Amino acid sequence: MTTSVTIDSVTKRFGDTTAVDAVSFDIAKGEFFTLLGSSGCGKTTLLRMIAGFMRQTSGHIRFGGKVIDHVPPHQRNTGMVFQNYAIFPHLTVFDNIAYGLRARRRGKAEIEREVKRMLELVRLGHLAHRRPRELSGGQQQRVVLARAMVIQPDVLLMDEPLSNLDTEMRMHLRAEIRSLQRQVGVTTIYVTHDQEEALLMSDRIAVMSRGRVEQLDVPHRIYAEPQTLFVAGFIGENNLLPGTVLGREADGGAIIELAGGGRLRGASTTTGDGRACIVSIRPQDIDIADASNGTELSLSGTVGDIQFLGGAVKLMVDIGADKPLTVALPGRRDMAMPTLGSALRLSVPPHAVRTFQPEVGA
Amino acid sequence: MSTATRSEDPTGRLGAVLGRLFDFWPMVTVAALGLTTLLLLLPVYNIIGLSFSGTEAGRSLFDNYAMFFSEPYYYRSLINSFIVSISATILALLVGIPAAYFVSRYNIWARSLIKTVVVLTFVSPPFIGSYSWVILLGRSGVLTRFFAEYGISLPSIYGAPGIIFVFTLQYFPFVFLLVSSGLKSIDQSVEDAARNLGSGEFATFMKVIAPLLLPSITTAALLVFVAAFTDLGTPLILGEKFRVLPLLIYGEFVNDFGGQPVLASTLSVLLLAVTTAALLLQRWLSARFSHATAAIRPLTMQEPPPLKRMLAAGYVYLLMAIAILPLVNIVISSFLKANGPVLTAELSLENYRRIAGTLARPLWNTILFTSTATLACAVIGTLIAYIIVRRPGRISALLDTIVMFSYAVPGIVLGVGLVVTYHYPPFALTGTALILIMAYFIRRLPFSVRASVSALQQLSRDTEEASVNLGAGPAATFARVTVPLLSMAILSGVLLTWSNTIRELSATLILQSGSTITVSIEIFNEVVNGNFGVASALGSILILLTFLPLILLFTLMGKNEEALV
Numbered sequence: 038m039t040t041s042v043t044i045d046s047v048t049k050r051f052g053d054t055t056a057v058d059a060v061s062f063d064i065a066k067g068e069f070f071t072l073l074g075s076s077g078c079g080k081t082t083l084l085r086m087i088a089g090f091m092r093q094t095s096g097h098i099r100f101g102g103k104v105i106d107h108v109p110p111h112q113r114n115t116g117m118v119f120q121n122y123a124i125f126p127h128l129t130v131f132d133n134i135a136y137g138l139r140a141r142r143r144g145k146a147e148i149e150r151e152v153k154r155m156l157e158l159v160r161l162g163h164l165a166h167r168r169p170r171e172l173s174g175g176q177q178q179r180v181v182l183a184r185a186m187v188i189q190p191d192v193l194l195m196d197e198p199l200s201n202l203d204t205e206m207r208m209h210l211r212a213e214i215r216s217l218q219r220q221v222g223v224t225t226i227y228v229t230h231d232q233e234e235a236l237l238m239s240d241r242i243a244v245m246s247r248g249r250v251e252q253l254d255v256p257h258r259i260y261a262e263p264q265t266l267f268v269a270g271f272i273g274e275n276n277l278l279p280g281t282v283l284g285r286e287a288d289g290g291a292i293i294e295l296a297g298g299g300r301l302r303g304a305s306t307t308t309g310d311g312r313a314c315i316v317s318i319r320p321q322d323i324d325i326a327d328a329s330n331g332t333e334l335s336l337s338g339t340v341g342d343i344q345f346l347g348g349a350v351k352l353m354v355d356i357g358a359d360k361p362l363t364v365a366l367p368g369r370r371d372m373a374m375p376t377l378g379s380a381l382r383l384s385v386p387p388h389a390v391r392t393f394q395p396e397v398g399a
Numbered sequence: 400m401s402t403a404t405r406s407e408d409p410t411g412r413l414g415a416v417l418g419r420l421f422d423f424w425p426m427v428t429v430a431a432l433g434l435t436t437l438l439l440l441l442p443v444y445n446i447i448g449l450s451f452s453g454t455e456a457g458r459s460l461f462d463n464y465a466m467f468f469s470e471p472y473y474y475r476s477l478i479n480s481f482i483v484s485i486s487a488t489i490l491a492l493l494v495g496i497p498a499a500y501f502v503s504r505y506n507i508w509a510r511s512l513i514k515t516v517v518v519l520t521f522v523s524p525p526f527i528g529s530y531s532w533v534i535l536l537g538r539s540g541v542l543t544r545f546f547a548e549y550g551i552s553l554p555s556i557y558g559a560p561g562i563i564f565v566f567t568l569q570y571f572p573f574v575f576l577l578v579s580s581g582l583k584s585i586d587q588s589v590e591d592a593a594r595n596l597g598s599g600e601f602a603t604f605m606k607v608i609a610p611l612l613l614p615s616i617t618t619a620a621l622l623v624f625v626a627a628f629t630d631l632g633t634p635l636i637l638g639e640k641f642r643v644l645p646l647l648i649y650g651e652f653v654n655d656f657g658g659q660p661v662l663a664s665t666l667s668v669l670l671l672a673v674t675t676a677a678l679l680l681q682r683w684l685s686a687r688f689s690h691a692t693a694a695i696r697p698l699t700m701q702e703p704p705p706l707k708r709m710l711a712a713g714y715v716y717l718l719m720a721i722a723i724l725p726l727v728n729i730v731i732s733s734f735l736k737a738n739g740p741v742l743t744a745e746l747s748l749e750n751y752r753r754i755a756g757t758l759a760r761p762l763w764n765t766i767l768f769t770s771t772a773t774l775a776c777a778v779i780g781t782l783i784a785y786i787i788v789r790r791p792g793r794i795s796a797l798l799d800t801i802v803m804f805s806y807a808v809p810g811i812v813l814g815v816g817l818v819v820t821y822h823y824p825p826f827a828l829t830g831t832a833l834i835l836i837m838a839y840f841i842r843r844l845p846f847s848v849r850a851s852v853s854a855l856q857q858l859s860r861d862t863e864e865a866s867v868n869l870g871a872g873p874a875a876t877f878a879r880v881t882v883p884l885l886s887m888a889i890l891s892g893v894l895l896t897w898s899n900t901i902r903e904l905s906a907t908l909i910l911q912s913g914s915t916i917t918v919s920i921e922i923f924n925e926v927v928n929g930n931f932g933v934a935s936a937l938g939s940i941l942i943l944l945t946f947l948p949l950i951l952l953f954t955l956m957g958k959n960e961e962a963l964v
Contacts, residue, residue, distance in 0.1 A: 090864055109422075110867045111876075117868040123861035127883045136879075137869030181865075188869060 039223045040101035040191045041066045042087065047096035049082050049248075056082045058248035059096070064226065064241075066101075069218055071227045073235040074245035075271070080228045081196055083245075087226060088194050089113045100191050111140075116185030116223075120197040122177045124169045130156075130180050131165040137188035155183040158217065175206040182214065186221060193218070193225040199234065211238055232272050236260060244268050266393035269317040276323075276362050280316040282309065282392065290387050297357025299336035303390035314392040320351065320365035322389035325375070326382040336383040338362065340375050350374070354381060423874040424790055428798065431783050435801045438841040442816025443671070443808060449664035449819060463665040473647065477669065480644040483559055483634075484627040487566035491623045492616065494567060495574025498715050500604070502575075503582045506700050507712040516719040518953075518960045521572035522945050523726055524902035524919060526632025527938045529565050530926045531725030532556050533636065534732055534935075539741055541728075558641040562634055566627045568722050572963075573626070574619040580961040581615030582608075586694040613688040621681040625674050629809035631905040636926060644670050645811050645905065652815055652909060660815060667812040675807045726942065733939045737932025750936035757921075762940070765901060765917040768832060772839035773896045777889050779840075780847025785881065787848070788855040789863070806845040813838055814909030830912030838906040843896045850895070854888030855881075891956055894948035895963070901944050918944070 042064040049057040057079040064070045072080035085091045087098055089110030097104050105113060116137075125133050134155055138148045156162045159179040169177055178198060185193060198214070199207045215238050218225050229235050235242050236256040243253045244267070251271075252264045263269035270277055280295045282303075291303045293316055301316070326335050338356035349368050352375060353361040364383060366372065375381060451460045459465070467473045502513055535542045536556040546553050554560060585608065593603040609616075631645040638646055644666060652663035703711065736747040787799045808816075817838055821828040828834040862884065866876040882889070904919045911920050918941050925934035952958050 088864075088868055090867075109872075110864075111870050111872050113868075114870070115868060117865065119861040119865060121859060121861055123859065123865040125862060125866070125880060136866065136871070140866075140870035140875065184865075184869065194868075 039066055039189075042070075042192055042224060042226065043097075043099040043102070044083070044087075045097040045099065047083065047086060047093045047098060049079070049086060049091065050094045055248050057086070057093070060245075060248070060250055061096075062243060062250065062253055064224060066224055067222045069215070069225045069227065069238060069240045071229060071235045071239035071242045072245055073229060073232060073242050075230050078245040079248040080245050084194055084196055084226060084228045087192065088115050088117050114188070114190055115192045115194050116188055116190030118178070118181050118185050118193070118195040118198045120200055122174075122181050122201070124177050124181055124184075126169050129166050129168060130161060130172070133169070133180055134184045134187055136184060141188065151187050155187040158186075158220075159183045159213075173206075174202050175210060178202065178210060179213075182217070186217070186223065190223065193223045195225065195227045197229055197231075198227075200229070200231070207234075214238070236272075244271060246271070263317065263391065266315055266317075266396055269391065269393060274320055274363065274365075276316075276318045276320060278316045278318070278358055278360075278362070279313065279395070280392070281313055282311065284310050291392070293390065293392065295336070295356065295358060297338075299338075299356050301336065301385055301390050302387045303392060304387040313395055315395050317391045317393065318362075318385055318389055320363040321349075321367075322385060323362070323364045324384050325364075325366070326384035336362070336385070338381055338383065340377055340379050340381060343375065343377060352381075354383065356383075423872065423877075424786065427782050428786050428790070428794060431779065431786065431798055432794070432801070434779065435798070435805070435841070435844075438817075438837050439801065439805045439808065439813075442813065442820045445819045446664040446667050446671075446812070446816045449659060449661055450668045452659075452661060463661060467665060467669070473666075476642045476644045476647045479559065479642060480628055480673075483562050483566065483643060484624050486563045487570060487627045488620050488624045490563065490567040491571040491574050492620055494718060495571040495619070496578055496612075496616070498571070498718055499575045499578035499582065500608075501711040501715050503579050504698065504701050505703050505708055505711050507708060507715060513715060513719055514960050516723045517572045517575050518949065518963065519726060519946070520568065520722040521576070521963055522898055522902075522949060523569075523942055524632070524904065524922075524938075524945070525565070525569045525630055526636060526904055526919070526923060526926075527729060527941070528569050528725045529633040529636040530931070530934065531728045531732075531938075532561070532565055533926075534742065534931055535724070535728055536561075541742070557637055557639045561637045562641070562643075565633050565637065566623075566630070568725075569633075570623040570626050571718075571722070573622045574616070576961055576963060577615040577619040577622075578612055581612045583697050584694050585611050585698050587696045587698050590698060614685045617684040617688060618681055621677050621684075625677050625807075625809075628673060628677070629670065629811065629905070631811050631908065632923070635923075645809070648811055648815065649905075649908060652818075660819065663815050664819065667815045670809055671807070671812050674809055675804075678807045729935045729938045729942065732932065733935035735932065735935075737930070737935075742931060750932040753933050754936050758937070758940075761916045761918045761921045764832070764915055765919070765944070768835050768839060768915075768917065769897055769901045772836045772843065772900055773893055775836070775840045776843050776847040776896050777893050780844055780892065781851045781882065781885060781889055782877075783844075784848045784851030784855055785877065788852055789860070802845050802848050805841050808842075810838070810842060810903060810905035810907075811909060813842060814906040817906075817910060829910070830915060832915050835907060835910050835915055835917075838910055839900045839903060842903070842906065843900055846899070847892050847896060850888055850892040851885060854885050858884055887956065891952055891958055891962065894952045894956075898945050898948045902941060 044060055044062050046059045046061050047057055048055065048059050060079075060083060072083060074080045082091065086093045089105070089108060093106070097106055099105065100113075125136065128136065131152055134152045135148050138151060143151075152165075153162070156165055159182060161176060161179055161183070164172065164176065169180070172180065182198070195214075199210055202210065211234060227235075227238065236259070239256055241253065241255055242259050244251045244259060246267045252259060252268045254262075259268065260272055263272060266277070269275055278295050280293045280301075283292045283294050283300070285291050286302070293301045293303050293314070295301065295316060303316070336356050338354040338361075340352050341355045341361050342353040344351040344353075345368070347368060350366045350372070352364040352366065354364055356362050362383070450463055501507060502510055533556060534540060536553060537543065540556070543553055556564070589607060589611065590603055593607040598606060629645055631649055634641070634643045634646045635649070648663050648666045648670065651666060652660050655661070655663060702708075732742050733750050734746055734748065735742045736745040736749055737743070783798060783802060786795050817834055818829055820826075821834060828837075858881075863876055863880055866880045867873070871879060902919055904923065907917055907920055908923070911917060918937055922934050922937045922941060925931075925937065952962065953960070
């Protein structure tokens with residue numbers, strides 16, 4: 038039943054504003070695909086167009102190669118899970134789950150069997166005849182999940198399904214949704230603003246900003262190799278520092294000078310020599326350099342603040358730039374704790390240094 | 400790619416577009432537009448047309464209006480209407496605002512009883528109040544004679560002062576209810592801040608509370624004004640030689656019956672112009688004065704010093720006693736032996752015995768017409784509300800405007816319009832039950848729509864989308880999800896509509912015939928014939944029918960009195 042989805046240069050305009058701007062990508066059959074971005078980036082609009090609640094201004098959406106632009110939402114056979122559950126408050130748990138099957142005029146025995154099977158799958162069998170108001174938020178969301186899956190949708194659509202839950206329930210349901218999805222193998226499009234959720238659950242992620250897809254990739258590459266400044270800033274903690282590309286070495290590595298005068302070696306850069314750039318370095322990629330092993334290409338600074346987080350220690354190191362460099366050290370038992378105000382030499386492996394064009398006006 | 404190209408061919412798209420025209424909601428929208436056009440716009444259009452026409456040739460377009468504004472007999476009525484309506488509005492504000500403030504802010508005794516009295520006054524039929532005052536203060540009224548024995552002559556209940564008096568008492572609940580609910584939306588911190596900065600209680604009220612209440616006050620004022628300006632029953636009973644505009648319309652309409660009610664139409668257009676202007680003004684004012692405040696901690700109850708508390712309580716009790724007096728009087732006098740217009744002090748069931756034989760038909764008519772119109776309002780009102788809230792756009796905005804316009808069309812004007820439009824074959828609806836039901840339906844429609852609109856706005860759209868997403872079409876989603884979720888709002892709308900429709904008089908006076916007589920018409924006839932005892936017995940039954948749904952509304956559904964306005 039489940040199918041691949043193709044988004045073919047889909048654009049949605051509301052008056053003068055463009056909510057979704059010529060977005061194209063393919064989602065494979067059975068894939069867990071996440072649209073990640075902050076509010077207003079167009080991810081929900083795109084999802085609602087896939088569900089058919091909105092019509093795109095231009096472009097096409099295909100399910101398994103077939104254009105579904107003119108198919109009304111109730112005939113698209115998508116299963117949607119909403120942020121605020123959208124549970125039917127006047128129906129029991131059983132009737133909520135049976136709703137889609139009844140709309141499809143399935144036989145009574147089949148409905149009974151399918152709903153029971155789904156109730157077991159989401160472990161709510163004992164609550165079948167309860168009313169929604171008697172359920173916790175997590176239970177309600179599982180009902181809604183079951184309700185969307187029982188119809189064997191071509192595509193499962195989830196619009197921030199976990200954002201109204203408390204942290205513990207969220208952790209729990211993440212794992213549950215992921216394992217259910219793997220079990221059933223349904224193509225899933227998941228919308229979230231929570232990057233941790235996205236990285237943890239997805240097969241692939243499309244990071245969206247201002248109606249465009251900034252980067253589409255598997256989670257670890259999104260994290261390790263951000264392709265745009267936006268993704269570098271949006272995913273994970275990052276130091277984004279202004280700098281200048283001074284020149285290149287024989288092996289193609291670039292020499293970059295940061296504001297404040299520190300110099301770094303970067304593995305590769307597209308930025309031309311002598312040009313201003315933004316340098317991105319993950320805090321955990323920075324090490325305290327051996328003082329004896331100092332080369333000219335290392336940073337030095339003074340410790341401005343120390344944040345002890347248990348598993349890690351964060352240092353705010355003043356390197357003479359506008360903002361301090363954040364350094365994250367693993368919190369080991371015998372680690373030498375730096376002291377406030379002490380001078381440090383820092384080293385950064387060249388492949389951890391990425392450069393981006395500064396954004397116009399940013 | 401090849402499959403894609405094939406399914407994007409133009410015939411497929413055309414088919415889809417054509418298919419959408421026959422979808423559920425577009426069809427409902429067209430039907431709703433058609434219905435409101437036939438029942439509201441066409442009648443209004445026709446009376447406007449008639450007002451510019453004449454029977455003789457060679458007349459100018461504005462002859463009817465020219466005559467109106469040149470003949471004192473006619474234009475006086477317009478001035479009179481303004482005099483009584485504006486006076487009643489000012490008095491209702493002066494009486495109602497302090498009462499609402501005292502009941503909301505001071506811990507005076509029996510506050511829930513006071514609210515009950517306000518509700519009873521508010522929903523009781525105005526013309527019953529008027530003739531009740533005639534029993535009390537008329538030429539041979541109970542109180543008139545009582546005080547005459549001590550040589551005190553009471554002011555007359557007839558003419559302008561009497562009408563203003565009755566209107567004030569009948570309509571101050573608008574002010575009371577709206578100001579009470581306005582006070583609830585003011586945060587205590589606002590008052591605390593004013594007091595902290597050195598204002599006394601009165602200064603705080605005038606400088607801080609009253610300005611924040613302005614939207615409620617202006618809305619109440621304009622509602623009182625429109626209600627007073629369009630009321631027919633009260634001036635019909637109390638007016639004598641004092642003529643107001645609705646009275647003149649009724650008179651001219653009855654005179655012209657059989658011919659074209661040209662003059663009645665002309666007068667109706669003038670009446671409609673005033674009410675429309677008033678309601679537009681109200682919209683503009685409430686948009687202008689609205690302070691979007693939500694009280695986190697609403698104004699608290701105060702404990703004034705004993706003397707202040709007693710004075711405030713005394714004022715409120717006196718007002719409530721006067722307001723409820725006509726209703727109490729009706730119920731009591733229905734059990735008194737009557738000698739024409741003069742009631743004796745002898746208890747008897749004679750009045751009820753006398754109506755027992757003739758009551759069946761008007762009672763059945765009343766219940767049938769009211770129930771049918773109420774049901775139509777509930778069904779069509781909810782459908783229209785859905786279109787307005789869930790399918791915004793130009794057509795839905797147009798529908799909204801038409802429905803809200805019906806709010807501005809007074810009952811008597813609608814009555815004249817419906818007769819003008821549907822008197823002649825092929826319709827020939829005059830005197831039928833259908834035309835009364837049509838009038839009741841369209842008059843209450845804006846209230847039903849408004850109630851469902853506000854309930855729908857609080858209902859998350861996701862729930863309906865979930866239903867659509869699961870494969871239920873638009874109609875099935877509406878029936879299986881939207882309606883069940885709105886059921887409480889629809890039910891309370893039904894109770895309110897029933898209670899408001901059952902006491903309708905002005906449109907009924909124009910539209911009824913012998914076979915479609917209602918209880919309110921029967922009461923009116925008995926009053927005109929001076930059979931006050933019988934009228935009181937009928938009045939008590941009508942009051943009971945009006946209150947029953949409200950008792951359900953307040954007790955079973957836990958609504959408060961502010962649901963009424």
